[in-house]
Amino acid sequence: MKFAVIVFPGSNCDRDMYHAVKDGLGEEVDLVWYENANLADYDAILLPGGFSYGDYLRSGAIASVSNVLNQIKLKAEAGTPVLGVCNGFQILLETGLLPGAMLRNEKLKFMCHYETLVVERDDTMFTSGYEKGQQIQIPIAHGEGNYYCDDATLEELKQNNQIVFTYKNNPNGSRFDIAGIVNKAGNVLGMMPHPERAVEDLLGSSDGLAMFQSVLQHWREMYVTTS
């Protein structure tokens, strides 16, 4: 399986994401500069964390109107797994691939520590390696991770079963404790916490590895025929 990590000016978790796939998962992965990117040959798209375009205007806003996002939208429509973490989630919200928006953290502080996430769905291509209700330790690192959507959108998220991760102890004011959501089709996941920083016990937690393994397993079930 071949992963693309999209690198924008200001991305800073691209190497962590690369490391998680290459060394944690053991699959093929490229760092792909956003300009003139050709995503045709990739089986999964990873939008890493950081501060694309210095968070100018709004987090993720300027990256969301770059050309590479048109390709990512087409890949997403075709069913390719797209994972946006932190700034990657903000970019997915700004493009409209996922509903809602990010506000400044309720207490205005940039927060960087482990949080306990509750796995709300274990039937997505990103979370089949977890069990529903499982609590996992994943670090957060953000100043604008306060998920906001209006009442109608929240209701829709619940109805369509799009809430994948919630915070056990909401750190930032996110509505309904939301830490991660998927699109209706289930192949675009956005989350503020960083699973790519939790793929080795040596560094504190390996609870994020199952996410990458889930994506790989899904891909194998879809495309690899065994005789």
Added chain:
Amino acid sequence: MKKVKIFITLKEGVLDPQGKAVQEALQANGFPDVAETRVGKYIEMTLPDEADVALEVQRMCDKLLANPVMEEYSYTVEEGIRS
């Protein structure tokens, strides 16, 4: 040229943690009556005289400058600006 001044603020009802912090600082510094403080963005630009400002500004705001999920915008236009 036309000079366009665009003001973007969080929608009413959307929590504005920055506005709240600014308000509390003002109240603690001798302005106890300050209420409903909102922090927003101000963007200015020029467009050619023949531009359809209403249409262009609306498209710019919807596409990039404002996020309709949480923000709203207004603008003013000054005509006949010399470059």
